[in-house]
Amino acid sequence: MKFLFFTDSHIRGTTPKNRKDNFYETLKSKFEEIINISKDLDVDYILHGGDWFDRPDISPSIVREFAIIIKGFNKPIYTIAGNHDIYGHNPKTIGRTMLGLLEGTGIVTLLGYDDEMVLKKGGISTKITGRPYNYDIDSEEYYKKYYIVKKPDDVDYTINIIHGMLLSKPFFKGIAYTLLDDIKDTEADITLAGHYHSGFGIKKRNDKFFINTGSIVRISNSLAEIKRKPSVVFVEVKEKIHVEEIQLKTALPGEEVLDREQLEMSKDRNLKLHEFYQGISSKGEYKKIDLFKIIDEITSNQELSREVKEEALRRIGIARESFSKGEEQND
Ligand SMILES: [Mn+2]
Structure with a gap:
């Protein structure tokens, strides 16, 4: 069973001030490349970690154009809502958002807190759960209920997709985050995270995979983002789990798309x-x-x-x- 994961696409019609390219055209090329990768690898399912859109109310003409592109995957797409996809950080507003529209028209399947899908192919079964963004997702009180999932005896693998500030090492104080070490008791064989745009790559704890290869677009012009190459992740589950990060060829060197002058100014x-x-x-x-x-x-x-x-x-x-x-x- 083969999956392709990517996250934080932040679809929008305008170019962020830090970018020197035509961001909208770049986004389209990236989606087209990801679709081609999914075809070349003959994946069964597409997984996305949330923040499809930069805002919940992106204009219909842009959503229409991307809806047509996304349909081109021609595979089931399982995903969650990120904080940018909803109004006021409230997951209940999804019905009036553009991501809600993609769900309502069957282009994507949104996983809510109580949903679980069991996918079966070639004698392998995989349970997929989703944890959309919520204001308390990284709170000390509740993070476990989002990040730590159970694996039933009757499935071979479990994948949990989450939009939260999952990090491999401590940040500074003042922002809520969850560390890989805090959730290494999860029974999910693979945790796929979005939200933290710089990502932490592919990590392993207690034989479990934790993956966030970062946003497929670079919006902020920090030094780390200028150096980073956006990528997607290929996951294959058979007797064992195989994961592989694939860098996007349509992602140009950071210096060519991010405005160095803005960085100097800052x-x-x-x-x-x-x-x-x-x-x-x-x-x-x-x-x-x-x-x-x-x-x-x-x-x-x-x-x-x-x-x-x-x-x-x-x-x-x-x-x-x-x-x-x-x-x-x-x-
Ligand atoms: Mn994001």
């Missing part, structure tokens, strides 16, 4: 922080800014010191309270 920590404060202090502007993108940008920016990151995240926390109240009214 080296001035005070300037960066000043711009950030300006962004959130003007109310009209603020509503147009994706909070998680700000958090992603700050946390992945290697030019910022730990203290600056912590202070920024502390202030975001305060700003976020009033933001989510406003968002609920509009929703």
